[in-house]
Amino acid sequence: MSLTVQHPGSPVVAEPAAVPPLQQRPVAPAKRRGARRRREYLLFALFALPNLALIAVFAYWPVIGNAYLSLTRWDMIAPSPTFVGFDNYATLFTDPSFLRVLRITAVWVVSVVGVSLVGGLALALLFAAKVPGRKAVSALAFSPHILSGAAVAAVWLFLFDPNYGLSRVVFSLFGMDSPHWTTSSRWALPALIIVAVWKGVGFVAIVYLAALQSLPGDVLEAARLDGASRWKTFRHITFPLLSPTTFFLAVTQIIGAFQSFDLIAMMTGGGPADATTTLSWFIYSQGFMQFKAGTAAAGAMIMFVLLLVVTVVQLRYVEKKVHY
Amino acid sequence: MSTSSPPDRDRASLPTRVRYRIAKLPVLLAILLIGLLFLIPFYWMFSSAFKPEEEIYRWPLQWIPSELVLDHFRRAWDAVPFGQFFVNSVIVTAFGATFKVTLAVFSAYAFAFLRFPFKKLIFLAVLGALMVPGHVTLLINYITIGNLGLINTYAGIFLPGLASAFGTFLLRQHFLALPKEVLEAAELDGCGHLRRLTHFVLPMAKPAVVTVALIAVIDEWNDFIWPLLVTNSVQMRTLPIGLMFLKETEGVDQWGPIMAGTVLVVLPMLLLFLLAQRYIIAGLAGAAVKK
Numbered sequence: 001m002s003l004t005v006q007h008p009g010s011p012v013v014a015e016p017a018a019v020p021p022l023q024q025r026p027v028a029p030a031k032r033r034g035a036r037r038r039r040e041y042l043l044f045a046l047f048a049l050p051n052l053a054l055i056a057v058f059a060y061w062p063v064i065g066n067a068y069l070s071l072t073r074w075d076m077i078a079p080s081p082t083f084v085g086f087d088n089y090a091t092l093f094t095d096p097s098f099l100r101v102l103r104i105t106a107v108w109v110v111s112v113v114g115v116s117l118v119g120g121l122a123l124a125l126l127f128a129a130k131v132p133g134r135k136a137v138s139a140l141a142f143s144p145h146i147l148s149g150a151a152v153a154a155v156w157l158f159l160f161d162p163n164y165g166l167s168r169v170v171f172s173l174f175g176m177d178s179p180h181w182t183t184s185s186r187w188a189l190p191a192l193i194i195v196a197v198w199k200g201v202g203f204v205a206i207v208y209l210a211a212l213q214s215l216p217g218d219v220l221e222a223a224r225l226d227g228a229s230r231w232k233t234f235r236h237i238t239f240p241l242l243s244p245t246t247f248f249l250a251v252t253q254i255i256g257a258f259q260s261f262d263l264i265a266m267m268t269g270g271g272p273a274d275a276t277t278t279l280s281w282f283i284y285s286q287g288f289m290q291f292k293a294g295t296a297a298a299g300a301m302i303m304f305v306l307l308l309v310v311t312v313v314q315l316r317y318v319e320k321k322v323h324y
Numbered sequence: 325m326s327t328s329s330p331p332d333r334d335r336a337s338l339p340t341r342v343r344y345r346i347a348k349l350p351v352l353l354a355i356l357l358i359g360l361l362f363l364i365p366f367y368w369m370f371s372s373a374f375k376p377e378e379e380i381y382r383w384p385l386q387w388i389p390s391e392l393v394l395d396h397f398r399r400a401w402d403a404v405p406f407g408q409f410f411v412n413s414v415i416v417t418a419f420g421a422t423f424k425v426t427l428a429v430f431s432a433y434a435f436a437f438l439r440f441p442f443k444k445l446i447f448l449a450v451l452g453a454l455m456v457p458g459h460v461t462l463l464i465n466y467i468t469i470g471n472l473g474l475i476n477t478y479a480g481i482f483l484p485g486l487a488s489a490f491g492t493f494l495l496r497q498h499f500l501a502l503p504k505e506v507l508e509a510a511e512l513d514g515c516g517h518l519r520r521l522t523h524f525v526l527p528m529a530k531p532a533v534v535t536v537a538l539i540a541v542i543d544e545w546n547d548f549i550w551p552l553l554v555t556n557s558v559q560m561r562t563l564p565i566g567l568m569f570l571k572e573t574e575g576v577d578q579w580g581p582i583m584a585g586t587v588l589v590v591l592p593m594l595l596l597f598l599l600a601q602r603y604i605i606a607g608l609a610g611a612a613v614k615k
Contacts, residue, residue, distance in 0.1 A: 040439050043517055047434035051427040052446070054487035058465055059453040065464035123358065129351045137359040139605075143597055144362070146604060148546040150564035151589040154571065155369045158579050164381050166368060202362070206609045259457055262548035266568055283459050288553060293463055300460045307457050 063304070069297035076291045088298035097274070098282075105258070105279045107189065112196045112260075113253040117246065119197060120204025125234075127209050138209065141202030149199065149262030156195045157182065157267055185275035188268050192276055195263055200256070204249055211245040212238070251314040255307055279303050369590070373397070373583040380579050396580035403574050403581060408559055409566035410588060412478070413545060416562055420482030421540040428491030428536060433521050435492065436499035437507070447496075453489040458549070466553055480554045481562070485544065491536045494607075498532035499525055535607035538600055545593060563589045 070088055072081030092098045127138045144152055159166045160181035167178040181191040215238065223233045261280050264270060270277040270285060277285070279299060287296030372380055373396055375389040400406050434440070435447050465484045474480030502525060510520050526533060551562045561569060567585045574581055597604060 037439065040517075041441075044434045044438040044440040044443075047430040047438065048440075048446075051431035051486075051488060051492060052450070054427070054483075055450060055453045055489060057468065058484040058487045059456045059461060059489070060449075061468070062461035062464035063456055065467070066460050069463060126351060126354055126358070129348065129355075131348050131352045131355060133352070133359065134355055137355050137362070139597075139601060140359060140362045142605065143594065145608070146542050146546075146597055147593055148548070148564045148567075148589050150546075150548055150567050151586045152365075154567055154582055154586045155365050157571075158372065158583065159365060159368060161577075161579070164383075164577075164579065166364065168383075169385055198362075198365070203609065206605060210609055255457070259459055261459075262546075262564065265548065265552070266571070280459060283462070284549065287463055297463055300457075300463070303457055304460045308455065311455050 066297045066300050066304075069293055070301045072294045072297075074293040076287075076293050081294065084294065088294045089302075092295070092298055092302075100274070101277050101279055101282045104189065104275070104277060108193065108278050109254055109257040111193045112200070112257045113250060115193070115197045116201045116204050116253055117249060119201045120249070121208050121242075121246075123201065123205035124208030124212055127205060128212050138202070138206060142206050143202065144199045145203040147199075149260070150266045152199050153195060153263045153266035156191075156198070160191055182267050183272055185272045188272060188276050192263055192267060195267070196257070196260060199263075200253070204253070207249055208242065208245060211242055215241050247314065247317055251310055254310050258303060258307060369583050369586055372579055373587045375580070377580055396584035399578075400570060400581035400584045404566055404570050405558065406563075406566060406570075406585060406588060409561050409563045412560060413563040415478055416481045416551070417541055417544040419478065420485055420544040421537060423482070424486050424488050424491060424540045424544075425533065425537045427486060428488040428495055429521075429526070429533065431488075431492045432495030432499055433517070433525060435496045437520075437525075438517065450489050450492055453487065454493070462549070462553065465550075469554055475554055476556050476560050478560075481547075481551050481560075482544065484550065485547065488540075491540065494536055495529065495532055498529045502528050531603065531606075534600070535603045538596065538604050539607050541596065542593060542604070 069081060071083060071085055073084050073087070074081035123138075123141060127134045158164075160178075162168055162178040162180050165178070167181065171178040179187045181187045219241075220233060220237060223237050228236070258278075259280055260278075261284065264276055264278065264281050265284075268276040270281040279302065283296050283299040283303065286292045286299060371387070371389055374392040374394070375386070376391060376393050377395060379386040379389055397406075431450075435443065435450075440446070461484070469475060469480045469483065472480075472483075474483065506524055506528070507520060510524050515523070546564060547562070548564050552565050552568075555561055555565065558569070563585075567582070567589055570585050571578075571582055
């Protein structure tokens with residue numbers, strides 16, 4: 001391995017004498033450089049290969065495998081899938097119940113992301129005001145973001161309980177009965193949206209808050225000195241300056257909302273009457289409850305393409321760097 | 325704000341200060357309200373987990389438990405092996421996070437400091453993995469793990485999650501931002517790459533490594549859909565899956581035991597958050613802002 005030959009027994013202090021004679025020097029470095037480079041390649045492989053192999057096997061291979069599986073029919077038990085071409089896609093896009101899944105997914109993603117962004121920005125503006133308690137409250141609001149979705153869902157299932165939950169208390173203040181949130185096809189999706197927003201809005205707020213604090217203070221001050229009202233300063237200066245943050249948050253929140261699964265699994269199981277069957281739940285239930293691997297894979301490909309579009313749009317946008 | 329002489333300032337600014345305070349009152353109230361909005365669900369969970377059974381189902385509501393009992397924990401325990409779920413979660417999280425961070429550190433070092441043909445292209449491929457949504461990988465990873473004979477094993481639960489594109493990316497950025505002089509000096513002193521990594525890069529990039537580790541722990545602990553798929557015996561469930569299982573076996577109205585189980589899932593992460601808030605927020609939110 002090593003080119004600088006050193007006998008194990010030789011005392012290190014005596015080294016100076018071992019400097020190679022001058023006439024050897026022109027040859028040695030080139031050789032040594034090549035060997036050293038080869039050794040660096042080996043080290044690179046050693047350091048990076050385990051991770052690269054895992055990424056290849058568990059991230060890239062599934063994309064290829066899933067794409068193929070989406071062109072087949074398979075019950076996950078038969079020895080091999082049957083190739084059926086684009087049948088699964090054709091069936092899905094002509095099936096009203098799948099179109100309903102797409103519609104529910106759209107409502108879900110748009111409401112969760114929309115409410116989280118608007119609410120998060122409002123929270124951030126509040127947290128930016130220098131009042132006592134803001135730090136504690138912002139940390140408190142952030143905390144659900146790092147908790148298990150299943151656990152958060154369990155707590156909210158209880159809060160939504162029409163007989164023993166907080167929901168009954170709140171509605172009784174207005175002399176009303178609580179809706180049966182998770183068992184009514186009208187209220188189940190709104191219930192899930194409330195929980196998703198409660199879980200994620202604190203994260204959005206913290207990101208916005210950090211962005212607010214990094215804004216150029218002199219610009220805002222100049223606007224105030226010029227007599228711009230609070231709302232005008234916000235509308236024409238602060239908000240445009242925040243647009244890269246807004247865009248980044250929108251993209252990551254969209255990706256998260258598309259894939260959110262544990263809230264649905266815990267609270268509604270896609271029901272009642274498929275009222276909360278988003279694309280995410282659809283893929284799971286087709287694949288692992290009804291054992292239609294081909295249909296599930298086609299659903300996953302559709303999600304993949306939708307999210308790829310979102311990501312590519314983001315990359316384009318970041319390249320242009322609007323408003324900066 | 326006003327004139328410089330102390331007595332004058334006091335007299336002049338006192339009313340403004342008071343007015344200023346009053347103007348902030350709505351903000352203060354709003355923040356208080358938001359605090360309650362986030363506190364009440366937590367309070368509800370903890371108090372119901374420790375309330376005597378009949379006080380959960382009392383109307384009007386019993387906000388403050390008359391006594392704290394461990395009944396619900398015992399009942400949850402009798403219905404499903406919660407202790408086993410807890411142990412499973414700890415094992416999967418510990419192994420998963422440790423391996424994941426180690427792999428990320430080594431590959432981040434390689435991408436930051438070692439030469440290799442097509443290195444940029446390979447790194448792009450790593451970044452590309454960030455774009456693959458989890459749902460696309462479910463079916464094929466299930467088949468792969470099945471072919472490896474790892475269904476219903478700890479390794480089967482944490483193995484697919486070890487592929488760490490995000491950690492590699494984040495650590496590489498931090499490694500590249502380290503002071504070059506220190507590393508060059510180390511190299512001149514004949515310090516090999518492994519030594520440079522353990523003695524210079526890791527200590528200097530410690531906050532970033534801690535952040536990546538914390539995120540790995542949180543992700544592993546909370547993971548839901550994958551452990552749900554890959555385990556098929558009660559004995560192998562992790563806590564979040566166990567919680568759903570408890571809800572299904574006990575029926576929806578058993579709120580005491582369900583809240584007790586929920587406390588078990590949530591408490592370790594809440595404690596972690598209390599201890600390492602700064603790192604967690606920096607890691608999760610900071611990356612977004614620097615964009």
